[in-house]
Every structure is written in C-alpha cells, then in structure tokens.
Amino acid sequence: xxxxxxxxxxxxxxxxxxxxxxxxxxxxxxxxxxxxxxxxxxxxxxxxxxxxxxxxxxxxxxxxxxxxxxxxxxxxxxxxxxxxxxxxxxxxxxxxxxxxxxxxxxxxxxxxxxxxxxxxxxxxxxxxxxxxxxxxxxxxxxxxxxxxxxxxxxxxxxxxxxxxxxxxxxxxxxxxxxxxxxxxxxxxxxxxxxxxxxxxxxxxxxxxxxxxxxxxxxxxxxxxxx
Amino acid sequence: xxxxxxxxxxxxxxxxxxxxxxxxxxxxxxxxxxxxxxxxxxxxxxxxxxxxxxxxxxxxxxxxxxxxxxxxxxxxxxxxxxxxxxxxxxxxxxxxxxxxxxxxxxxxxxxxxxxxxxxxxxxxxxxxxxxxxxxxxxxxxxxxxxxxxxxxxxxxxxxxxxxxxxxxxxxxxxxxxxxxxxxxxxxxxxxxxxxxxxxxxxxxxxxxxxxxxxxxxxxxxxxxxxxxxxxxxxxxxxxxxxxxxxxxxxxxxxxxxxxxxxxxxxxxxxxxxxxxxxxxxxxxxxxxxxxxxxxxxxxxxxxxxxxxxxxxxxxxxxxxxxxxxxxxxxxxxxxxxxxxxxxxxxxxxxxxxxxxxxxxxxxxxxxxxxxxxxxxxxxxxxxxxxxxxxxxxxxxxxxxxxxxxxxxxxxxxxxxxxxxxxxxxxxxxxxxxxxxxxxxxxxxxxxxxxxxxxxxxxxxxxxxxxxxxxxxxxxxxxxxxxxxxxxxxxxxxxxxxxxxxxxxxxxxxx
Numbered sequence: 001x002x003x004x005x006x007x008x009x010x011x012x013x014x015x016x017x018x019x020x021x022x023x024x025x026x027x028x029x030x031x032x033x034x035x036x037x038x039x040x041x042x043x044x045x046x047x048x049x050x051x052x053x054x055x056x057x058x059x060x061x062x063x064x065x066x067x068x069x070x071x072x073x074x075x076x077x078x079x080x081x082x083x084x085x086x087x088x089x090x091x092x093x094x095x096x097x098x099x100x101x102x103x104x105x106x107x108x109x110x111x112x113x114x115x116x117x118x119x120x121x122x123x124x125x126x127x128x129x130x131x132x133x134x135x136x137x138x139x140x141x142x143x144x145x146x147x148x149x150x151x152x153x154x155x156x157x158x159x160x161x162x163x164x165x166x167x168x169x170x171x172x173x174x175x176x177x178x179x180x181x182x183x184x185x186x187x188x189x190x191x192x193x194x195x196x197x198x199x200x201x202x203x204x205x206x207x208x209x210x211x212x213x214x215x216x217x218x219x220x221x222x223x224x225x226x
Numbered sequence: 227x228x229x230x231x232x233x234x235x236x237x238x239x240x241x242x243x244x245x246x247x248x249x250x251x252x253x254x255x256x257x258x259x260x261x262x263x264x265x266x267x268x269x270x271x272x273x274x275x276x277x278x279x280x281x282x283x284x285x286x287x288x289x290x291x292x293x294x295x296x297x298x299x300x301x302x303x304x305x306x307x308x309x310x311x312x313x314x315x316x317x318x319x320x321x322x323x324x325x326x327x328x329x330x331x332x333x334x335x336x337x338x339x340x341x342x343x344x345x346x347x348x349x350x351x352x353x354x355x356x357x358x359x360x361x362x363x364x365x366x367x368x369x370x371x372x373x374x375x376x377x378x379x380x381x382x383x384x385x386x387x388x389x390x391x392x393x394x395x396x397x398x399x400x401x402x403x404x405x406x407x408x409x410x411x412x413x414x415x416x417x418x419x420x421x422x423x424x425x426x427x428x429x430x431x432x433x434x435x436x437x438x439x440x441x442x443x444x445x446x447x448x449x450x451x452x453x454x455x456x457x458x459x460x461x462x463x464x465x466x467x468x469x470x471x472x473x474x475x476x477x478x479x480x481x482x483x484x485x486x487x488x489x490x491x492x493x494x495x496x497x498x499x500x501x502x503x504x505x506x507x508x509x510x511x512x513x514x515x516x517x518x519x520x521x522x523x524x525x526x527x528x529x530x531x532x533x534x535x536x537x538x539x540x541x542x543x544x545x546x547x548x549x550x551x552x553x554x555x556x557x558x559x560x561x562x563x564x565x566x567x568x569x570x571x572x573x574x575x576x577x578x579x580x581x582x583x584x585x586x587x588x589x590x591x592x593x594x595x596x597x598x599x600x601x602x603x604x605x606x607x608x609x610x611x612x613x614x615x616x617x618x619x620x621x622x623x624x625x626x627x628x629x630x631x632x633x634x635x636x637x638x639x640x641x642x643x644x645x646x647x648x649x650x651x652x653x654x655x656x657x658x659x660x661x662x663x664x665x666x667x668x669x670x671x672x673x674x675x676x677x678x679x680x681x682x683x684x685x686x687x688x689x690x691x692x693x694x695x696x697x698x699x700x701x702x703x704x705x706x707x708x709x710x711x712x713x714x715x716x717x718x719x720x721x722x723x724x725x726x727x728x729x730x731x732x733x734x735x736x
Binding site for chain 2: 079081
C-alpha cells in the first residue's frame with residue numbers, strides 16, 4: 001500500500017485572477033479511500049477534475065499511474081478511472097443497463113462479457129433486472145445512485161473519482177449506498193477519491209480525511225473511530 | 227368548384243400520378259441533402275463555436291431571399307429544371323436543420339457530456355453516442371418543419387421548369403382553370419400533411435424512447451428513396467421540348483411531340499410552362515437542356531436580338547433566321563401560320579356602322595369611343611400613348627380592366643375598342659371585329675419552332691416531322707383551340723390531337 005497512484009507537484013490553478021489551487025502537493029496511495037471536505041468554491045471539484053484531465057493545471061505536474069497527464073493520451077487513462085458525479089448525470093437516452101455498460105461498450109468489450117459484468121454489478125448494487133430496463137427518469141433517487149456507482153465500476157477501474165455522488169439522497173437511502181460503497185472498497189481494494197459536504201459521511205467512509213481550504217489540501221488528523 | 231376539383235382529381239390520375247411522383251422525388255432529394263449537410267454544419271459549428279455566427283448568418287440571409295428570386299439566381303449555374311429546384315429547396319432547408327442541430331447540442335446539460343468525457347469517451351463516441359442522440363428530439367422537430375416547408379415550396383419549382391405538382395397549379399393559372407389549380411394545391415397540402423404526420427410519429431417515438439420501430443422505419447424510408455432515385459431512369463436520346471406558360475404554347479408543344487413520335491420513332495418530352503418564358507428558355511437552349519421550343523418572331527427580334535426597329539415581315543424573318551444560326555447555333559424550322567400579335571378589336575355593330583377595317587379608319591371616330599385595356603398596356607412604352615400618337619387617336623375616355631373582363635365589357639357596350647392578342651381564346655365567341663394594323667405599328671408575332679442545330683444533325687429525320695407544322699394553323703383556328711382549353715376545359719393534348727387528326731397528320735389520338 002505504498003505506491004502513489006496520484007501525485008500533485010506544486011499544482012496551481014486560477015480562474016481569472018482568483019487563485020483556486022495554490023502550489024498543491026499531495027499524493028494518493030493505492031487502496032486509499034480519501035474523503036475531501038471543504039466549503040463550496042474551495043476548489044475540491046477542481047482538484048478532482050484535474051486528476052482525470054477535465055481541467056488543466058496552470059502550472060505544476062500531475063502524475064496518474066505514474067504518467068504525466070499533460071503528456072499522455074487522456075482517453076485510455078480515463079477509462080481506467082471510474083467517474084461518478086453529483087446527481088449522477090446518467091445518460092437520459094439509455095436505460096439503466098446501457099448506462100452501466102457504457103464504458104465497456106466504448107472500450108470495445110464483447111457483448112457477452114459486457115452482459116456478464118452488468119449482471120454482476122447489478123447483483124452487487126442490489127439492482128433487480130426490472131430496474132435495468134428502465135430509463136433514468138423512471139428511477140428513484142437511490143436507484144439512480146446505485147446505477148451511477150455501477151457505471152463508474154463497470155470497466156474494473158483501479159480508481160474512482162466521486163464528486164458528492166450521494167448529495168441528493170435522504171438519510172436512509174444514503175446510509176444504504178454508503179454501506180454498499182464501503183463493501184466494494186473492502187472487497188476490491190479500489191482507490192477512491194471522494195468529495196462530500198457532509199462531515200459524517202467523510203468520517204464514516206474515509207480511510208484518510210482531508211479538507212480543502214485556501215487552495216490547499218490539509219490532512220484531518222483527528223479520527224473518530226467508532 | 228369543389229365538384230369540378232374532385233372531378234379533375236379523380237378523372238385525370240394519369241396526369242397527376244407522375245406529378246406526385248416527381249414532387250416526391252424533388253422534395254425528398256432536397257430534404258435528404260439538406261438533412262445531411264445541415265447535420266454536418268450544425269455539428270461543425272457546435273464543435274467550433276467560432277464559426278457559428280458566420281454559418282448561421284449566411285444561412286439566415288439565404289432564408290430571407292424570396293423563393294422566386296433565389297430560383298432566378300440559380301438558373302445561370304444549375305439551369306432550368308429539377309436540379310435548380312433541388313438546389314434552391316436545399317438552400318432553404320439548411321437553416322432549420324443547422325439551427326436545430328446546433329441548438330439541440332447546445333442544450334444538452336453540460337454535466338452529462340462532461341460525465342461521458344470523464345469516463346473516457348473519444349470525440350467521435352461523444353458525438354454519436356451522447357450528443358446526437360440527446361439532440362435528436364430538437365433535430366427531428368427541425369426536420370419536421372423543414373420537410374413540410376420543402377414539400378410546400380416545391381410547388382413553386384415549376385415556375386422554373388421543374389416538375390412536380392406545381393405544374394398542375396401553374397397550368398391551372400395559365401389556362402384559366404381554377405379547379406386544376408385547386409387540385410394541385412390540395413395534393414401538395416396532403417403530401418405536406420402526410421410528411422408532418424410521419425415525422426410527428428417519429429418525434430413521439432423518440433420521446434417515448436421506442437428506438438427499434440424508429441430504426442426500422444428510417445431504414446425502410448432510406449430504401450424507398452434509393453429505389454425512387456434508381457428508377458428515375460435515363461432520359462438521354464429523348465427530344466426535350468420547352469414551352470412558355472401560355473395555353474397556345476401548351477397545345478403547340480403537344481403537337482410537336484405527337485408529330486415527332488408519329489413520324490420519327492424518337493421519344494419526346496415536354497416541359498410545360500417555364501416561368502419567365504424566353505428569358506429562361508433561351509439560356510437553357512444554349513446549354514442544351516432543351517432541344518426545341520415554339521418562339522415568336524417579335525420576341526426574338528426585340529427581346530433576344532435586341533433590335534428596336536420594326537422592319538417588314540420578310541426582312542425581319544430573314545434576319546432572325548440568320549442571326550439565330552450565327553449567334554446561337556439554332557435553326558428556325560417552319561412558321562405555323564398564325565400571328566399572335568397585339569391587335570385592336572371593335573364591337574361588330576360599330577365596325578359595320580362606321581365601316582371600320584383598319585387602324586387608320588378608327589382615328590376620326592375615336593373622340594366618341596371608349597378604349598379599354600389591361601393596366602399594363604397603359605404603362606408600357608410601346609402601349610397606349612405610342613399607339614395614339616402614331617395613329618392620331620383621341621379617345622373619349624379609357625378604362626383599365628382585367629384581361630378576363632375585356633371581352634364581356636366590349637360585348638356589353640361598356641367599352642367600344644379593346645386591345646387584344648390575335649389568338650385570344652375569347653375571340654371566337656365575342657362580337658368583335660379585329661382591325662388591320664395598316665401602318666404596321668405592332669410587331670408581328672409569327673410563331674415557329676426554334677431547334678438546336680446539333681439536335682437536327684444528330685437526328686436528321688426530325689426536320690421533316692417539324693416541317694409538317696409549316697403554315698398549318700390560322701389565327702382563327704388557334705383562337706378556337708385556346709377557347710377549347712380555357713373555356714371548355716378540354717385537355718391541351720386532346721385538343722392538339724383532334725386538330726392534327728382533322729388535318730390528316732395523325733391517324734388516332736396517342
């Protein structure tokens with residue numbers, strides 16, 4: 001558990017003259033579940049999107065799986081990183097099955113393998129077969145989140161980037177999907193970078209808890225174990 | 227009127243069916259090309275936003291050009307006929323396609339495209355798997371508007387010699403047959419309505435996410451149109467006859483076709499009623515889009531050769547023939563005999579009372595008479611005032627009137643003298659005497675066949691067939707045939723056949 005999967009070296013990013021990320025240095029080791037808190041506008045999402053190259057850094061170096069992402073091809077890199085965002089952003093024109101199958105499809109998997117993988121994930125995320133045939137606007141909030149997580153996991157990524165994926169859920173459902181996520185993390189050892197507003201969520205899920213403030217990521221040292 | 231329209235619709239399917247087919251062909255071609263090009267440009271400007279004001283601006287400008295003007299602009303490039311029609315319709319159809327594609331893509335929630343990108347979609351995958359499918363409802367509603375507009379607008383295409391149901395409308399207008407015009411309009415409306423219905427169903431299917439039936443339907447449509455285009459067939463080796471939008475030209479062109487097919491074994495095809503007449507037919511003849519058309523000496527002299535004097539017939543005809551050969555490589559083959567010129571008509575009882583035979587005879591009596599003509603005649607340089615000063619007329623008063631009302635006005639005594647064309651349909655049934663232009667004020671409009679020389683060289687047997695028209699038709703006979711078509715609603719083909727049979731040039735109607 002010592003290999004750094006993500007490494008930021010003196011990374012800065014500003015919008016106009018507003019400095020959002022200032023000389024950021026940090027790294028994520030393989031298998032860590034990093035939860036990140038911080039006020040809105042503090043730059044959490046910017047950091048997350050810099051990891052998969054959706055946002056480019058102004059200066060500094062970002063290395064993912066040991067590759068400098070300003071130099072390597074982003075499309076194959078992104079396919080190795082699961083991505084789940086607020087409100088899930090499911091594709092409205094695809095049913096749940098095809099949403100989950102999206103990355104395997106664009107990566108050119110055989111249909112037989114895709115089907116087996118979707119069924120495996122549906123089982124894992126407690127999604128019955130009838131739900132797989134529904135379109136996003138026919139799913140409940142909890143079902144949408146489960147589909148969103150299943151979609152992010154579909155191509156067996158080594159790492160997942162999750163930006164407040166459970167923000168819109170009520171307490172009970174939220175608890176249930178949190179437990180499912182923890183189960184997956186424990187079973188597969190997937191590295192997770194997870195942004196949340198909710199301190200309880202950050203403490204419950206994270207193996208390492210950080211806070212974004214004034215352009216820097218700081219370790220939260222105190223832990224509330226049990 | 228409704229009854230007459232229904233009779234025409236059900237009674238003349240052989241006339242309408244090919245027009246419907248051609249209308250479908252022209253509109254479908256424009257719709258398919260505009261859809262492909264519009265999608266491409268819409269996608270392009272949504273990827274490269276810097277281009278969007280230019281592309282949208284340019285198509286907006288095209289969209290505001292009146293359709294007749296756009297057809298006019300295109301004729302020098304694409305000629306007279308279906309190609310121009312398809313080009314113009316495509317240009318109009320571009321705007322709704324581009325705009326809706328662009329808007330449809332721009333309105334996709336950014337979170338959705340970003341999620342797709344963050345998961346590792348390539349540019350092409352993003353476009354075809356996410357952007358286009360999500361923009362599809364907006365694109366389809368643009369397609370729906372565009373298709374209805376194109377089907378309706380294709381009706382105007384016949385003004386520049388294209389086929390389609392506009393031919394029926396235009397034929398109705400030029401031969402004073404309102405039921406025919408209405409029948410063509412009803413069919414166009416039905417086609418537009420059907421297109422709207424089908425695309426509306428497609429739109430609904432997309433909203434309900436029933437993609438499978440939609441895929442089957444669009445595959446079937448593509449197959450159908452492909453079949454349509456491949457059966458369109460080869461028209462080389464067919465003699466192409468053009469005609470101006472006038473009843474007598476329709477009848478004459480039918481005669482030419484019958485004489486050619488009866489006597490040569492060649493096939494002939496008529497494009498009836500090309501809007502703008504000589505102005506569009508002459509350039510098309512030069513390009514070889516048509517092989518022949520009936521033309522008037524007066525038009526050739528003034529409009530084509532741009533002479534301003536008015537020499538005696540023999541000299542004018544000789545000069546026209548020479549200049550046509552030298553300048554254009556066209557030959558004038560035979561003159562049919564009648565002369566469709568401007569003329570003056572007087573109510574018969576007045577003519578007898580004062581002994582009026584010539585234009586000069588009219589001058590001393592003019593202060594006691596009322597002169598009626600259509601508005602245009604009072605405006606043109608070679609019209610009323612030039613005529614009055616040339617012959618010394620001084621009419622008591624003048625009256626503007628619609629062409630269709632002139633004859634009843636003179637019959638009922640509202641006016642005493644009218645201007646007319648010497649083969650007008652109403653002459654045979656009106657109580658008037660046509661006076662003789664003794665001092666040669668109006669040009670003569672003898673009519674003959676203008677033929678491309680290379681067509682005659684390629685098919686030498688044509689000459690003999692075309693010469694059969696020489697001196698065949700008198701003013702009175704032509705006026706009577708015009709009357710048969712305009713007032714008795716006989717078809718031009720039937721009228722032409724009956725006449726040729728009566729002259730022994732045809733055994734039976736084809």
